[in-house]
Amino acid sequence: MTTRPVTLREVAKLAGVSIATASKALNGQPQVRASTRDRVLRAAEQLNFSPNTLAQGLITQRSGTVGLLTSDLEGRFSIPILMGAEDAFGSDQTSVFLCDARGDNVREKHHLRALLSRRVDGLIVVGARPDARPSLGELPVPVIYAYAPSEDPADLSLVTDNIGGGRLAVDHLIRHGRRRIAHITGDATYGAAQDRATGALARLAEEGLELAGDQVWFGNWSEAWGRGATRMLLQRDPEIDAVFAGSDEIARGVLDVLHQEKLDVPSQVAVIGFDNWNILAANARPPLSTIDMNLEQLGRLAAQRLFAAIGGTLGSGTETVPCRLITRESTAPVG
Amino acid sequence: MTTRPVTLREVAKLAGVSIATASKALNGQPQVRASTRDRVLRAAEQLNFSPNTLAQGLITQRSGTVGLLTSDLEGRFSIPILMGAEDAFGSDQTSVFLCDARGDNVREKHHLRALLSRRVDGLIVVGARPDARPSLGELPVPVIYAYAPSEDPADLSLVTDNIGGGRLAVDHLIRHGRRRIAHITGDATYGAAQDRATGALARLAEEGLELAGDQVWFGNWSEAWGRGATRMLLQRDPEIDAVFAGSDEIARGVLDVLHQEKLDVPSQVAVIGFDNWNILAANARPPLSTIDMNLEQLGRLAAQRLFAAIGGTLGSGTETVPCRLITRESTAPVG
DNA sequence: AGGCGTACCGAAAAGGTTTTCCGGAACGTA
DNA sequence: TACGTTCCGGAAAACCTTTTCGGTACGCCT
Numbered sequence: 001m002t003t004r005p006v007t008l009r010e011v012a013k014l015a016g017v018s019i020a021t022a023s024k025a026l027n028g029q030p031q032v033r034a035s036t037r038d039r040v041l042r043a044a045e046q047l048n049f050s051p052n053t054l055a056q057g058l059i060t061q062r063s064g065t066v067g068l069l070t071s072d073l074e075g076r077f078s079i080p081i082l083m084g085a086e087d088a089f090g091s092d093q094t095s096v097f098l099c100d101a102r103g104d105n106v107r108e109k110h111h112l113r114a115l116l117s118r119r120v121d122g123l124i125v126v127g128a129r130p131d132a133r134p135s136l137g138e139l140p141v142p143v144i145y146a147y148a149p150s151e152d153p154a155d156l157s158l159v160t161d162n163i164g165g166g167r168l169a170v171d172h173l174i175r176h177g178r179r180r181i182a183h184i185t186g187d188a189t190y191g192a193a194q195d196r197a198t199g200a201l202a203r204l205a206e207e208g209l210e211l212a213g214d215q216v217w218f219g220n221w222s223e224a225w226g227r228g229a230t231r232m233l234l235q236r237d238p239e240i241d242a243v244f245a246g247s248d249e250i251a252r253g254v255l256d257v258l259h260q261e262k263l264d265v266p267s268q269v270a271v272i273g274f275d276n277w278n279i280l281a282a283n284a285r286p287p288l289s290t291i292d293m294n295l296e297q298l299g300r301l302a303a304q305r306l307f308a309a310i311g312g313t314l315g316s317g318t319e320t321v322p323c324r325l326i327t328r329e330s331t332a333p334v335g
Numbered sequence: 336m337t338t339r340p341v342t343l344r345e346v347a348k349l350a351g352v353s354i355a356t357a358s359k360a361l362n363g364q365p366q367v368r369a370s371t372r373d374r375v376l377r378a379a380e381q382l383n384f385s386p387n388t389l390a391q392g393l394i395t396q397r398s399g400t401v402g403l404l405t406s407d408l409e410g411r412f413s414i415p416i417l418m419g420a421e422d423a424f425g426s427d428q429t430s431v432f433l434c435d436a437r438g439d440n441v442r443e444k445h446h447l448r449a450l451l452s453r454r455v456d457g458l459i460v461v462g463a464r465p466d467a468r469p470s471l472g473e474l475p476v477p478v479i480y481a482y483a484p485s486e487d488p489a490d491l492s493l494v495t496d497n498i499g500g501g502r503l504a505v506d507h508l509i510r511h512g513r514r515r516i517a518h519i520t521g522d523a524t525y526g527a528a529q530d531r532a533t534g535a536l537a538r539l540a541e542e543g544l545e546l547a548g549d550q551v552w553f554g555n556w557s558e559a560w561g562r563g564a565t566r567m568l569l570q571r572d573p574e575i576d577a578v579f580a581g582s583d584e585i586a587r588g589v590l591d592v593l594h595q596e597k598l599d600v601p602s603q604v605a606v607i608g609f610d611n612w613n614i615l616a617a618n619a620r621p622p623l624s625t626i627d628m629n630l631e632q633l634g635r636l637a638a639q640r641l642f643a644a645i646g647g648t649l650g651s652g653t654e655t656v657p658c659r660l661i662t663r664e665s666t667a668p669v670g
Numbered sequence: 671a672g673g674c675g676t677a678c679c680g681a682a683a684a685g686g687t688t689t690t691c692c693g694g695a696a697c698g699t700a
Numbered sequence: 701t702a703c704g705t706t707c708c709g710g711a712a713a714a715c716c717t718t719t720t721c722g723g724t725a726c727g728c729c730t
Contacts (some may be wrong), residue, residue, distance in 0.1 A: 004396075005475060007455070007716060018680045023718060031678060050452045054389045054398060055716035058685045063389060065453075068433070073418050083408050086435055089448045090443070098403070098433040100421055107426070114426045117385045118400075119340070119503070140340060170443075179620065223618035250616065256620065283558035283584065342686060353710045358688060366708060383703045390686035 006047045015043035018327035021071045026051070026156035027213035066306060067115035069108065071148075072129050074098040077295060081126050081146050084299020089307070094121075103128055114138065122306040124299075125150075130160060130192040142309035145255065146302045147295070149318050156309075157318040158302050159272025160293045165323035166199025169244045169272050169291050172287055172325055174203065177334035178270055179210040184229040184254060196246055196274065211238045221246070226253020234261060241269055241334065248273035248280040251288055255330070259285075269330040287328035294321050341382045350378040357494060361386070380519075392454065393559075400430050401641060402450035404443065408435040412630060416461050420633020424642070438463055447471065447612050458495050458642040459634075460485075465495060465512040465527040477644035481637045482630070484653050491644075492653040493637050495628045497527045500658035501534025503577045504607050504626050507660055509542055511578035512669035513605055517548040519564040519589060520581025521556035528553060529580055531609065535579055547575045556581070561588020576604055576669065583608035583615040586623055590665070594620075605666040622663035626660055 004253035017036060025032050032040075045048075057063040068085060069076040086096055091315035096229050097115060104139035115123065127148020128135045136143055142156075147208035149157030173181050183200050185193045197216045204211060213233045219225035226245060230253065233240065245251035251273030255265060263269050266287060271283055276292035298321045305315070347357035352371060360375035367375075376385075392398040405413040421431055423431050430563045432450060450458065457476050462468045464482020470487035471478055478492075479493035484492030507517050520528045532551045534554060539546060548568045554560035561580060565588065568575065580586035584609030590600060598604050601619055608616055611627035626641070633656045 001476060004453075019717080020677055020681075020719080026680090027718080027720095031449050031730080033678060036678080050448060052393070052716050053453045055685090057720075058387070058393060058687095058716080059718050061685080065432075071415060073421070079414065080406060086408070086433065091434065091446045094436070095432050095449060095453060095596045096420065097400075098417070099430070113385060113428045116340075116428060117431060118388045134662065139337065214504045223620075227620070241557070249614065252618075253513060270556060277614075279584065279612075283587075285558075285562070344686080354687080355689080356709055359709090363691080364689095368708065371708080390715085391688075393717095394688050395687080396715075416676050566709075 002297070006049050006149075007053070008051065011040065011043045011049050014047065014185045015039040020177065020214070022245060026112045027246070057089045062121055062310075063119045064093055064123065065097055065118065066122045066303075067097045067099060067111075067120045068124050069099050069101060069111060069115070070126040070160075071101050071103050071108075071133075073098075073102075075128055076275070077147055078126045079131075080295035081124075081299035081302070084296035085124055085303040086299075087296070088300040088303030094307075115139045116140065121310045124302050124306060129190060130162065131190065142314045144299060144302045144306050144309075144314075153318075153331055154316050156305065156315050158298055158305070159318055159320055160192075160295075160298065161200035161320040161322050162195035163202070164320075165274065165293065166196035166201075166244075167203045167326050168199075168323055169196075169274065170203040170325070171288070172269055172331060173242045173244065173272060174207055174209075176270060176331055178192070179209060180237070180240045180254055181209070181242045181244060182213040182217070182233055182237070182240045183211060183244045184217040184219070184223035184226060184250055185212075186219065186225070186250065192245055193218060200244055212242075213237045221249055222254040222255070223249050226250035227257045228253075230254045232258040239305045242331075243271050245270060245271065248275045248277045248288060248290055250289070251330075252280055252284060255288070266330055267331040272331050275334075276326050279327065281328070282295065286330050289331040290326050292324045293328050294324055297321060338512060340387070341384050343384070343386065346375065346382055346384050347379045349382065350375040354448055357518065364366075365575065368568055370572065376632045397456055397645075398454045399428055399640055400455045401452065401459065402432045402434060402446075402453075402455045403458045403459050403461065403522075404436060404446060404450070404461070405461040405463075406436050406443075407480075408433075408437075410463055411610070412463070412568050413461045415630035416459075416634035416637065419631035419636075420459055420638040421634075422631070423635040423638030427484070431655045436589050438635055451475065456645045458513040459637050459641060465497065466523060467527065471659075477641060477649040479637045479641050479644075479649075481633055488653075491650050491653050493633055493640070494653055494655050495527075495529035495630075496655040497658050498534035498537075498629065499655075500609065500626045501531035501536075501579075503534075503658055504609065505538040507546070507578065507606060507624070507666060508605055509538065509663070510578045511605060513571045514544060515547040515572070515575045515580060516577040516580070517568055517572070517575050518546060518579045519552040519554070519561060519568065519585055521554065521560070521585065523553035531581055547577075548572045556584055557582050557592075558588040561585035562592045563588075565589045569606065573634050577666075578604060578606050580608045583610045583619075583625055585621060586625070586665075587615055588621055590623070601665050601667040607666050611661050616661070619665065621665050622668040624663045625661050627659045627661050632656060 012019045022040050025037040073238040099111040124145040125145045132151045133148045149159050217229040242323040273288045273290035276290045281288040281290045347354045357375050361370040405570040432447040458478040460480045467486045468483045470485040484494050552564040608623045608625035611625045616623040616625045
């Protein structure tokens with residue numbers, strides 16, 4: 001418990017060699033005889049030696065750590081990204097410092113300072129909402145902005161292709177023979193809401209279709225809004241045969257009201273959501289088709305880009321990650 | 336970008352003092368004249384100096400880091416705990432390494448080794464489900480088990496008071512005049528399911544009440560089970576006036592079927608959930624009363640205990656954190 | 671026998687900081 | 701003037717590892 005960790009010096013002594021050779025033996029350097037290497041390895045094993053990473057970092061000028069600076073840990077977006085990143089780095093070489101700024105600028109600065117003090121090799125910044133956020137500016141380590149892009153085009157950002165996602169959703173509905181497609185979505189001030197709508201409208205236009213319900217129903221990202229909007233929508237246009245919801249939460253509200261109105265899903269009305277938030281989508285009645293933003297992949301990609309940037313040089317601009325269609329039972333071919 | 340960080344040596348040179356005095360000045364040591372300290376501080380400011388934490392850790396034998404070893408990052412339980420811990424440590428002194436073992440034992444060992452190599456000052460282990468898990472055994476740093484207790488009573492574990500939670504839920508229903516209370520819950524192999532049922536039954540017994548529906552309805556933690564169980568329950572006993580659901584997911588299923596059966600919530604049947612999983616509970620129709628496990632507080636507590644243990648000595652045994660009632664509209668006094 | 675190349679190992683510096691201990695200056699006192 | 705105090709500042713060791721460079725031993729060639 002209170003015993004100090006064993007050092008290389010002790011391993012060396014037990015193996016009867018110098019510290020230098022012990023180090024070389026353990027790191028697979030060639031200038032050491034096989035028999036000697038064996039002795040060292042056995043000694044290390046016996047003492048359960050594990051090298052002090054701090055000391056290693058001090059001399060190699062590489063700490064083997066990265067900072068993950070998120071703004072909403074409770075949010076459902078940071079987590080998959082975080083997992084993807086953690087996954088890509090692996091525990092072998094790199095460990096991840098997790099910092100949640102809680103959307104507070106001061107706290108973010110604080111965390112940033114702490115991370116730089118710890119000499120992280122790089123930084124991934126995950127925004128809370130998919131709109132551009134202020135750049136951290138010039139830093140001594142490479143930075144990747146994930147989910148929320150940086151305002152500064154000189155930074156490297158990785159974001160979801162929301163336009164493509166909207167297009168994908170509508171395309172799916174069209175392929176299943178739906179013609180009267182409505183779109184209920186969240187807060188109009190979110191770029192994501194705008195982009196998804198843009199993609200949806202573009203795909204409709206290609207097919208020569210109009211949006212059902214006369215408009216895009218912007219509101220907020222809640223189930224309650226999904227319910228309210230659906231009621232208004234049905235009043236305006238009872239003939240719809242599909243709804244594209246801007247989030248799975250909204251889709252749940254849509255489903256709820258459709259049930260109340262005795263409209264069967266999917267035979268009469270198809271519903272597709274967005275986010276593939278499993279707990280909502282998979283447990284819906286019927287299980288909800290939806291668009292997955294591939295956030296883990298985004299996280300993995302961020303880690304890979306960062307890894308490549310460490311030592312090398314970082315790109316710039318915004319890279320988008322495509323969405324993926326998840327087909328469940330809430331959408332089906334007509335007839 | 337590629338410029339190496341400034342060191343204490345450079346600060347000292349700029350201030351015209353030795354490295355030793357620079358260090359003392361920055362750390363508030365008394366043996367330095369105020370004017371000298373000022374010079375150093377200004378120099379540090381000017382160079383934007385931030386001390387190399389690796390070097391500090393090397394000499395002080397304290398890295399200022401802790402490891403957070405979780406088994407299900409995607410799960411909803413680790414996250415609040417993680418937030419609480421992150422919160423309690425603050426960014427000032429301590430940073431958190433996040434490691435997700437994905438429920439894999441080998442990966443856990445791997446991560447553990449890496450963390451020890453980084454000379455973390457302590458460890459918090461967050462289990463995936465609230466049943467006892469294997470101990471990590473004797474380690475050179477203090478370890479706290481959160482959410483899932485360690486099998487070894489010599490370890491210190493912090494868990495939710497599920498019995499108290501079950502009691503709390505039923506107590507709330509009773510106080511609101513409900514008499515025919517049923518309990519639908521998840522997987523019977525989960526200690527949490529057993530404990531919540533135990534607490535619920537105990538409170539009923541105190542009141543001289545029987546459980547409605549003849550049994551505790553164990554199944555799994557899904558919305559679908561909530562629906563299925565409710566149908567069976569209504570067939571068995573149509574006269575119930577309250578349902579205590581073992582999770583918010585299940586509660587959502589219960590609500591769904593009650594709506595189908597034209598039973599009004601809460602006037603005819605009250606429903607209370609468990610977890611206070613906001614997205615499910617707050618957006619339900621009507622918003623769901625539920626039991627909150629105070630997981631952030633559990634996380635904060637874990638951090639505090641760990642903090643106290645670092646340097647000092649760690650306690651042992653299992654400490655429980657009480658639950659908290661969240662009242663929304665799905666429960667209301669009868670009449 | 672002398673010279674040379676190869677294979678192996680160790681001494682020592684380096685990385686950036688903290689901390690102990692000591693020396694010098696300034697000052698007051700006898 | 702001699703001496704004791706107090707106050708500041710610096711030299712150097714320590715933390716643990718990696719890496720460079722030099723040295724030894726040995727076999728081989730001429």
